[in-house]
Amino acid sequence: MIIAQLSDMHITAPGTLYQGLIPSADMGRAAVDAINAVSPAVDVVVCTGDLTEHGRPEEYAQAREILGALNAPCFVLPGNHDEREAFRAAFLRDGYLPESGPLHYARVIDGLHVVHVDCTVPGEHHGALPDEGLDWLDKTLTAEPDRPTMVLMHFHPVHTGIADVDSYRNFSGVEIGEIIARHPQVLRVLFGHIHRHMTVAFGGTIAMSSPSTVSQILLRLNPTDKSASRMEPPAFLLHHLHADGTMVSHTQPIGDFGPVLDFY
Numbered sequence: 001m002i003i004a005q006l007s008d009m010h011i012t013a014p015g016t017l018y019q020g021l022i023p024s025a026d027m028g029r030a031a032v033d034a035i036n037a038v039s040p041a042v043d044v045v046v047c048t049g050d051l052t053e054h055g056r057p058e059e060y061a062q063a064r065e066i067l068g069a070l071n072a073p074c075f076v077l078p079g080n081h082d083e084r085e086a087f088r089a090a091f092l093r094d095g096y097l098p099e100s101g102p103l104h105y106a107r108v109i110d111g112l113h114v115v116h117v118d119c120t121v122p123g124e125h126h127g128a129l130p131d132e133g134l135d136w137l138d139k140t141l142t143a144e145p146d147r148p149t150m151v152l153m154h155f156h157p158v159h160t161g162i163a164d165v166d167s168y169r170n171f172s173g174v175e176i177g178e179i180i181a182r183h184p185q186v187l188r189v190l191f192g193h194i195h196r197h198m199t200v201a202f203g204g205t206i207a208m209s210s211p212s213t214v215s216q217i218l219l220r221l222n223p224t225d226k227s228a229s230r231m232e233p234p235a236f237l238l239h240h241l242h243a244d245g246t247m248v249s250h251t252q253p254i255g256d257f258g259p260v261l262d263f264y
């Protein structure tokens, strides 16, 4: 089974650019084309938040049109740049989002338990999961103790070492990690938000972030550095669940990198 993870697409309204500079819709289409080109075919696509830049209905309409070109079913989760009710209004028709409250949901897809946790705090750039959300996560994982599982969220639940970015992490990371540690069936905790790839041990399992399909945040590790971004290669993650239960995660840059150089 192959799961593609898109993150931080920051889709804007037609005729506009992300941050006034970046054609996020075109870059989103390139990401979709790259996922559709994977062989063997991707089974499911997950999007770990910041689907749009401002959370406006016209942006969600554009995002739906872009994601609608995927060959595989797609499941979306909001980030801090999304707006919960506009997000719900845009995707409720697909039948997997709750009709009220936080946009948590879980599904079993081809034997894989895929758990989406909405850690957005309306009006804020950091994430958090209140007690009800922590209970939901624990109960959801308790209900499927024997299935391979991935837990998806938008915000990094650990410090990255990029100081400015860490000021808007998931403030409930410690509590989430304690829950994850009680459920050894969790193969991955997956997130976005930091616009670059990172891998870290978390809650007794492996946590990692997907790069953005638009710009990437600079790797600045001095404590006094300010965060900034630039057009490093966009990418997505490809999580390959093997028949023996091993999950291998790949980072795939998106773009034209010239001719293939065959080994023989």
Ligand SMILES: [Fe+2]
Binding pocket: 008, 010, 049, 050, 079, 081, 193, 194, 195
């Ligand atoms: Fe983002």
Ligand SMILES: [Fe+2]
Binding pocket: 049, 050, 079, 080, 081, 154, 192, 193, 194
């Ligand atoms: Fe974000």
